[in-house]
Amino acid sequence: MSLYELLGTVEVGLVFGLVSLGAYLTFKILDFPDLTVEGSFPLGAAVVATVIVALGWNPWVATLVAALAGFAAGWVTAYLNVRFNILHILAGILVSIALYSINLRIMGGPNKPLLGAETVFSGLDGWSLPSYVLSPILVFVLVLAIKFAIDFFLHTGIGLGMRAAGANPAMAEANGINVGRMKLFGIGLANALTALAGALFAQTFGAADAYMGIGIIIVGLASVIVGISLFPTRTIGQATVACLLGALLYRFAVALSLNADFLGLQASDVQLVTAILVVLTLMSQSSRLGLGRLLKRKPK
Amino acid sequence: MIEARNIGVTFNKGTPLQAVALRDVSLSVPDGQFLTVIGSNGAGKSTFLNTIAGLVRPESGTVAVAGSDVTAWPVHRRARLISRVFQDPKMGTCEDLTILENFALAHSRTHPRGFAFAIDRSIREKTAERVRLLGLNLENRLDDKVGLLSGGQRQAVSLLMATTGETRVLLLDEHTAALDPKTAEFVMELTRRIVAELKLTSVMVTHSMAQALHYGDRTVMFHRGGIIFDVSGERRAALTVAELLDLFRRDQGEELSDDALLLG
Numbered sequence: 001m002s003l004y005e006l007l008g009t010v011e012v013g014l015v016f017g018l019v020s021l022g023a024y025l026t027f028k029i030l031d032f033p034d035l036t037v038e039g040s041f042p043l044g045a046a047v048v049a050t051v052i053v054a055l056g057w058n059p060w061v062a063t064l065v066a067a068l069a070g071f072a073a074g075w076v077t078a079y080l081n082v083r084f085n086i087l088h089i090l091a092g093i094l095v096s097i098a099l100y101s102i103n104l105r106i107m108g109g110p111n112k113p114l115l116g117a118e119t120v121f122s123g124l125d126g127w128s129l130p131s132y133v134l135s136p137i138l139v140f141v142l143v144l145a146i147k148f149a150i151d152f153f154l155h156t157g158i159g160l161g162m163r164a165a166g167a168n169p170a171m172a173e174a175n176g177i178n179v180g181r182m183k184l185f186g187i188g189l190a191n192a193l194t195a196l197a198g199a200l201f202a203q204t205f206g207a208a209d210a211y212m213g214i215g216i217i218i219v220g221l222a223s224v225i226v227g228i229s230l231f232p233t234r235t236i237g238q239a240t241v242a243c244l245l246g247a248l249l250y251r252f253a254v255a256l257s258l259n260a261d262f263l264g265l266q267a268s269d270v271q272l273v274t275a276i277l278v279v280l281t282l283m284s285q286s287s288r289l290g291l292g293r294l295l296k297r298k299p300k
Numbered sequence: 301m302i303e304a305r306n307i308g309v310t311f312n313k314g315t316p317l318q319a320v321a322l323r324d325v326s327l328s329v330p331d332g333q334f335l336t337v338i339g340s341n342g343a344g345k346s347t348f349l350n351t352i353a354g355l356v357r358p359e360s361g362t363v364a365v366a367g368s369d370v371t372a373w374p375v376h377r378r379a380r381l382i383s384r385v386f387q388d389p390k391m392g393t394c395e396d397l398t399i400l401e402n403f404a405l406a407h408s409r410t411h412p413r414g415f416a417f418a419i420d421r422s423i424r425e426k427t428a429e430r431v432r433l434l435g436l437n438l439e440n441r442l443d444d445k446v447g448l449l450s451g452g453q454r455q456a457v458s459l460l461m462a463t464t465g466e467t468r469v470l471l472l473d474e475h476t477a478a479l480d481p482k483t484a485e486f487v488m489e490l491t492r493r494i495v496a497e498l499k500l501t502s503v504m505v506t507h508s509m510a511q512a513l514h515y516g517d518r519t520v521m522f523h524r525g526g527i528i529f530d531v532s533g534e535r536r537a538a539l540t541v542a543e544l545l546d547l548f549r550r551d552q553g554e555e556l557s558d559d560a561l562l563l564g
Binding site: 153155156157158159160161163164167168170171172173174175176177178179 | 353374375376377379380383384386391392393394395396397401404405406408409410412413414415416417418419461
């Protein structure tokens, strides 16, 4: 693996770290398996590409708009669950399916190239270091800032309420927490992170694509599972670091397995490799770990 | 303080499983009274408590607490006025959070939650002071996760949490039933002490006739969705479990068949 490839993998790993943080919020904090991300990741990409290319807005503003669009998508999923009691998984599937059509509408076609357009990475040109070194650094700073913002949020009064709403809803209600509202906000937030990841990914990749979201849910989950099973998670700060490291490790595992010639794998095998990695992690995990237990059938 | 009027509750209405849980129940609990509620399984005592807490919406009647009609209020909104201790020690606390974080949650029941750190020095000091009352050395374990505590410790913590802040009404749903006898007595004595100190209006549902008569200052008995007797003052002070059973037999013309009630 060359330095160029290495830095590229780190950059993509960090971008998917945002998906991983989102999955941590939904699966671990809110106990709400959210599949909306399959639609909100390409939504973020579609929105950012369209706003930059068609409207000519500042790429940072466009990225923010993409995150807000993701928040709205997550909010709709949570609303279907909270207001109409639709099963959380089904609500997520419904919204992500709907988003597939919406994304095609937004882009006016199956993809939207960003080549030559101004992106958040354009400002890095003309520095003494090449952009393939600077853009991972930019993403790193951004992702780290978001990680600390999430850590802070989960220690505020409202954040603590959200943790209780996920861990023990009856107790949370008895302590005056509006559990439904916490879900709306938390699932919205998680999808805002996912859409942000989509927006950044599209700008690195140079295009938005309606099919970008396939398997994103597994990427997020795999990162969380790998992270929390390998690293300490005693505090929220440690757990979010674990999620980010999990995303990086996962990305490297995929890159290495696709690069290993003796395995004979091609780029199109990425989903298969992902699925196998998740299964291997779950198999190797001891049963005392939270998420592994959640996703495995209980032994009789 | 609590004013329940003509409460009617039917579960699974319109299905073959239809069951009337409460029929036209009216009960008024004045400010500062400690009411104990007994009754056999399915008598409606827990349904009544859940109706006050907001978990069950009555199909008829109204519930008022501290002068506000709360009949249409959801559980979390009522939490400002009413706090609860559950039967299951795991229910009253959040095991993934520390003792301190649990108290911060309970504190926010009567104080608005915001985007500031939930735990500050004042919460830490207040919590340490409160848990010192227990004599369980928990004041030195404030940053331990609640999941590390025993059932009895957790129930004691739940009780303290339920009585922090400015709550005026305390609902206890068989909160000692899942504990061993010695721990149950410890939690019960703690309950008596806190309720007396804070002059809380309390409703305690229990399976034990002895407990119902020994604690509090008024006892009502539920049977088949209604209140069959209501006793307080000197008459209650003189009442024994055996007399209570006689009373039941005479009024209902049937034997009380729930072992738990007799043995408790």
